[in-house]
Amino acid sequence: EFLLTQSPATLSLSPGERATLSCRASQSVSSYLAWYQQKPGQAPRLLIYDASNRATGIPGRFSGSGSGTDFTLTISRLEPEDFAVYYCQQRSNWPLFGQGTKLEIK
Amino acid sequence: QVQLVESGGGVVQPGRPLRLSCAASGFTFSSSGMHWVRQAPGKGLEWVAVIWYDGSIKYYADSVKGRFTISRDNSKNTLYLQMNSLRAEDTAVYYCARDSSHYSVAYFDYWGQGTLVTVSS
Numbered sequence: 001e002f003l004l005t006q007s008p009a010t011l012s013l014s015p016g017e018r019a020t021l022s023c024r025a026s027q028s029v030s031s032y033l034a035w036y037q038q039k040p041g042q043a044p045r046l047l048i049y050d051a052s053n054r055a056t057g058i059p060g061r062f063s064g065s066g067s068g069t070d071f072t073l074t075i076s077r078l079e080p081e082d083f084a085v086y087y088c089q090q091r092s093n094w095p096l097f098g099q100g101t102k103l104e105i106k
Numbered sequence: 107q108v109q110l111v112e113s114g115g116g117v118v119q120p121g122r123p124l125r126l127s128c129a130a131s132g133f134t135f136s137s138s139g140m141h142w143v144r145q146a147p148g149k150g151l152e153w154v155a156v157i158w159y160d161g162s163i164k165y166y167a168d169s170v171k172g173r174f175t176i177s178r179d180n181s182k183n184t185l186y187l188q189m190n191s192l193r194a195e196d197t198a199v200y201y202c203a204r205d206s207s208h209y210s211v212a213y214f215d216y217w218g219q220g221t222l223v224t225v226s227s
Contacts, residue, residue, distance in 0.1 A: 032212075034213040034214075036151075036214075038151075042219075043201055043217035043218065043219055043220055044151065044201075044214070044217055045217070046206070046213060046214060046215050049206065049212075049213045049215075055215065056215075087150065087151055089151075089213065089214075091211055091212050091213060094153065094165065094167075094211065095141070095143075095153035095156075095211060095214075096153065097150055097151040097152070097153070098150075099150050100150045100151075
């Protein structure tokens with residue numbers, strides 16, 4: 001069974017700090033991985049595609065890295081509006097999402 | 107600007123059918139692959155189905171295969187999801203989403219606001 005595992009489940013940080021979120025695939029997905037942000041009551045928003053490319057309109061403080069099975073989403077300096085749930089998604093083996101990381105205010 | 111507006115959600119009894127619609131505007135609908143993605147209350151995202159830009163190819167998640175049918179009418183810029191034999195576990199917000207690639211399954215670059223389907227007796 002193909003799995004995407006995100007860690008940690010919850011990340012508690014303060015505005016201005018650096019956030020590092022992880023996504024691990026059970027088998028290689030090359031660079032075919034995206035990151036989404038979802039705020040309560042809203043639809044997800046595409047942040048990063050193909051592991052490291054920012055989607056249109058996404059601020060430069062968001063960056064993605066990794067390939068194969070290990071991927072990272074980094075938010076360099078947290079803004080108040082960044083506190084949300086983040087999902088990774090692979091396209092290598094039909095769309096599959098990770099279970100999400102909740103980024104909460106400390 | 108790209109807009110996707112879902113409709114058709116509501117409360118339905120187990121075993122009954124329901125059809126969702128997604129009206130698209132602001133882009134060339136007939137050139138875009140389209141998806142349905144759902145999210146159970148308090149849970150994560152689950153991909154449901156995809157349809158190619160011309161309707162020629164359709165794929166489904168195992169959890170809905172044989173019960174749900176995705177379709178589109180490019181003359182009306184509308185995507186559909188026919189849901190039959192509904193179960194309690196189908197309760198979720200259903201989002202339509204555009205595929206970022208014209209010719210394969212890739213990522214979801216635009217999403218609708220979602221429509222809630224509740225399966226309950």
